[in-house]
Structure formats: C-alpha cells, structure tokens
Amino acid sequence: MAAVREIGASGWRPELVRVLRPGGTLLLAETYGDNGLLNVARRLRAWLAGEAEEQGEGIILGSREIRLLETCFARVEIEGMNLLAMAKRLLRGLETADAFLIPILPASRRYCGEALITAVK
Numbered sequence: 744m745a746a747v748r749e750i751g752a753s754g755w756r757p758e759l760v761r762v763l764r765p766g767g768t769l770l771l772a773e774t775y776g777d778n779g780l781l782n783v784a785r786r787l788r789a790w791l792a793g794e795a796e797e798q799g800e801g802i803i804l805g806s807r808e809i810r811l812l813e814t815c816f817a818r819v820e821i822e823g824m825n826l827l828a829m830a831k832r833l834l835r836g837l838e839t840a841d842a843f844l845i846p847i848l849p850a851s852r853r854y855c856g857e858a859l860i861t862a863v864k
Contacts, residue, residue, distance in 0.1 A: 756815070760816075763864050767864050768861060768863050768864075769812075769816070769861070769862040770861055771858075771861075773858060774856065775804060775821075775856060775857055777805045777854060778854040778856065781854075804860065812862050815864075816862040816863060816864050817863050817864060818862065818863045819860065819861070819862045820860070820861045820862075821852065821859075822858060822859040822861075823851070823853065823854070823855030823857075824855055824856075824859060825838075825856045826856070827841050
C-alpha cells in the first residue's frame with residue numbers, strides 16, 4: 744500500500760477515489776488492524792527493534808477505514824489473511840492452519856494480521 748504512504752494517511756482515500764475511473768478496481772494488500780492484541784505486539788516489536796514511527800507500523804487499515812471506503816465505492820470486499828500465521832517466524836505450518844480455519848470461521852477474518860481489500864468504483 745505504498746500509495747497510502749506516499750499520499751499520506753489523511754489524504755489517501757479522496758486521492759485514490761479521484762484517480763480511479765468509474766468501474767475501476769482498487770486492490771490493496773495491507774496490514775489489517777482490527778486485532779488489538781496483534782497491534783500491541785506490532786508496536787512492541789517495532790519499539791524493541793528501535794524502528795522510527797514512519798517505518799509504517801502506524802499506518803494500518805481497519806474497520807474504520809473500510810467503512811470510509813464503503814462510502815465511495817459500489818463494492819468493497821475484504822479477504823483476511825494470516826490469522827495464526829502472523830507468528831510464522833516462530834512456528835512453521837501456521838499458513839496451512841489458516842487455510843483450513845479461515846474459510847470455516849469467516850468471522851475470524853477481522854482478526855487477521857493482513858488483508859486483501861478489493862473496492863470497485
């Protein structure tokens with residue numbers, strides 16, 4: 744989602760809507776921020792690594808931003824990814840568990856660490 748980082752957090756939505764033609768598709772692959780526990784872990788990891796704030800941990804899409812997209816796009820879809828696999832650096836095989844769990848527990852998508860967001864104007 745380099746476009747969001749380039750435009751700036753406050754001005755990204757109007758600019759993306761402006762440049763997209765009617766019927767066009769916006770595709771965002773971004774960190775998804777509806778999991779409070781995961782957000783704390785992200786901030787802690789960034790702090791322990793001594794990362795500057797502008798390295799991106801503060802720019803996370805969540806339900807609030809999705810609702811804003813829904814006000815100016817005809818259709819917005821979210822495909823949550825990496826529910827358990829966000830811990831993949833520690834435990835292998837979690838991608839396989841996600842592939843099984845997410846389809847049978849659709850509500851778990853909102854707690855995923857990453858999301859593929861498709862919006863059609």
